[in-house]
Amino acid sequence: xxxxxxxxxxxxxxxxxxxxxxCSPMKGHSHVYWYRQLPEEGLKFMVYLQKENIIDESGMxxxxxSAEFPKEGPSILRIQQVVRGDSAAYFxxxxxxxxxxxxxxxxxxxxxx
Amino acid sequence: RKEVEQDxxxxxxxxxxxxxxxxxxxxxxSQSFFWYRQDCRKEPKLLMSVYSSGNEDGRFTAQLNxxxxxxxxxxxxxxxxxxxxxxxxxxxxxxxGSYQLTFGKGTKLxxxx
Numbered sequence: 001x002x003x004x005x006x007x008x009x010x011x012x013x014x015x016x017x018x019x020x021x022x023c024s025p026m027k028g029h030s031h032v033y034w035y036r037q038l039p040e041e042g043l044k045f046m047v048y049l050q051k052e053n054i055i056d057e058s059g060m061x062x063x064x065x066s067a068e069f070p071k072e073g074p075s076i077l078r079i080q081q082v083v084r085g086d087s088a089a090y091f092x093x094x095x096x097x098x099x100x101x102x103x104x105x106x107x108x109x110x111x112x113x
Numbered sequence: 114r115k116e117v118e119q120d121x122x123x124x125x126x127x128x129x130x131x132x133x134x135x136x137x138x139x140x141x142x143s144q145s146f147f148w149y150r151q152d153c154r155k156e157p158k159l160l161m162s163v164y165s166s167g168n169e170d171g172r173f174t175a176q177l178n179x180x181x182x183x184x185x186x187x188x189x190x191x192x193x194x195x196x197x198x199x200x201x202x203x204x205x206x207x208x209x210g211s212y213q214l215t216f217g218k219g220t221k222l223x224x225x226x
Contacts, residue, residue: 033213042200043157045213056212091156098212099205101147104156 002027004094004105005074012111019079019086021108025094032075033093033102034067043091049075082112115217116140117201122221130191134220136201137183145204146184148175150197151219157200160186191224198222 005024013019025032030050035043045059049069060067064082069075079086089109093102119136126132138146145164149157161168163175163184174187184201200219205212 031212035214035216040218042216042218043214045215048212059213089154093214101159101162102214103159107156109154 004029004092004103006092006105006108008108009106010109010111012113013082014113015083016081019082019110021077021079021090021092021110022074023077023092023094023105024074025092026103029094029096029103031095031097031100032069033095034075034077035091035093037089037091037107039088046077079110082110084112086110087112116203116215117217119199119201119217119220121218123223124220125223125225126191127225128191128193130224131187131189132191132222133185133187134199134201134222135183135185136220137181138201138203139182140203140206141179141182142206143203144206146175146177147202147204147214148173148184148186149200149202149216151200152197157216160199162204188222191222193224193226196222196224 007022032049034046037043047060047067048056064080066078089107091104091107093104095102117138148160150160151157161170163177167176172189176185198219198221202214
């Protein structure tokens, strides 16, 4: 049973470019969560999605950030017009249901030059 | 007030030692918790869930003390591979409309040869 798959593992962007981060949940999991971790900080919740629905985006910045989890394919976290402050590790987690333990992918490390 | 508080450490212990971490929580409605471990620059990995009856898995024992509102993690016979940051995470309250895991900075453990 493959774990949560994230790609790319490392992503380098210049200021103003777009970043697309992908996450495929564990088999049998329909709940996806995105978290961001800045250096020396704990993980911060961004958004929670189920297939074709955003359930909770209370942790997402209001501008430039968006997320989707289409009926087919991976969940996508999209950051438009990246700035240096967006440099962080972005982790995706999945769970089989609400309140169940969440299992994390290896993360995508975004570096904005 | 933070939802959970942990001693950041670092705890430096020799191989074979027994080490214990405590985690205090503020929300008396919290019913259960997770212990995650996070290695440097890696994703959090679920160690165990902690319910009122506690939990034991090999060298790891977790207890929940509701009266004093703290959770403990005991590691016996420490191995070098136990070196990591240990994170105490409340399970989201069912029916509260919250699904996110709340992470602090955790407790850093270094096991020394």
